[in-house]
Amino acid sequence: MATFQTDLPDFTAPKKSTGMASIYIETYGCQMNVYDSQAINGLLKRKGYEIVDHDLEADVVLLNTCSIRDLAEHKIASRVGDLRHRRTQTNLPQPLIGICGCMAERMGTDLHKGKRKIDLVVGVDNYDTLPGLIEELLAKQHMTGRRTTADKKARTVVGHRTDAHYVAPPALYPINNSHLVTIHKGCDYKCTYCIVPLTRGPQSEKSPEAIIAEITNIVASGGQEVTLLGQNVTAYNWQQGMDFAALVEEVAGIEGLQRIRFLTGHPKDMHPHLMDTIGRLDKVCPWLHVPVQSGSDRVLRRMKRLYNCAEYLEMIDYARRVIPDVTFSTDFIVGFPGESESDFQDTLEMARKVKYDQAFSFKYSERPGVPAEKLADDVPDEEKKRRLAALIAVQDEVWHDLATESVGAVWSGVIEGRARHQEQESAEGAWRLRTANNRKVILTGGDYEIGQPLEAEITGFKNTTFMGTVRNSIGN
Ligand code: 5AD
């Protein structure tokens, strides 16, 4: 099993013939892509490339892409056009443009077709080839004055390699005070709507030793919190001998590590013994992202989600019994092929019953090559839109009630950074506290440090964010 450490300087790296090229990386989609971009960043820096913050400064622009819905892919096509157009307008030389991530994997050499003018295409398991490919293309450009001469196949590296796992450098982190740690890649479930098994390939675990070493390194670099990441982390099962509960137990044993989060859990894998472990270990945060997708058994069956509504609700009940202060979030898809009005009403009912803190809701989007492509996409777009709006409205009501009950409560949490502009009630100087169960509280006034533990009294809320005042500072 190969793990590619991306943070160590490589003293044997050959000098580039083209001088210090600069690279800009733009990330779309899920947290896995955020982690992968960090790994790419590490791989390129290690070879001497400079990573820059603006596309106009870059010799090479890499777009790390998502294929989950057609809209995500359309965004990339227009972004490429936009990048090229900005160079023409500003009279700057065109950059090399590379497509990485799920779109690269799904479309391969097809990305070179049409007017897109893509220079390189590198899929999710082949980022270790990026430095060499870029070097080669830059050298060609240097010699010929033209952007690209190599043939399209040579500029396209895709295909799954179960042996390749990346380790992103902790120095590039954290994101909101949490260090992402990918623990496996791919997915062996075959939910009928989902492109992930095609783009990310079969499930393949990073070894427990590599995971522990990565987190130990993060803690040694000053990190306090990790988010264990995977398409389906609860299916982790290293060599059929170490399941996710056992891995979490090991990770919790790392001295100096304070909090563990994880994303995403599959409801089918939320076994009682895993929930017991989460409830027992103080370091494991009581927040479960357990996408239900639909509240109708008929639709769940057609989606091949491998649980029914009663089993799902039983899992939620059990979690509430054994995990103190647990909160839940979910994903929903509306307008799946064959979803009737009554199926949709069952989905609304599910949202009301579970009372999620957060729901990420999407209109069904047909993806090429997935099993549901064979089903007629028979809910008209207008109807999908109406259902989406109705579901969001129900979730807003649920949240409003939950949030109203919370005003006056005192919660402990950790400062994760400055408040983002849109979260601030009163302009300057606000901070964002995150509770273990993943609630955000904006604090105005005072000066805090990232990672500082605090207690806050909840004074109000706006959308999914709470406002609070600091009660006291609790010891580290
Ligand atoms: N159409 C709409 N939403 C989808 N998701 C996955 N595939 C599709 C699709 N084809 C949603 C699911 C998943 C989330 C990451 O994206 O809700 O949990």
Ligand code: SF4
């Ligand atoms: Fe897609 Fe289902 Fe795998 Fe999640 S569990 S990545 S929805 S196939």
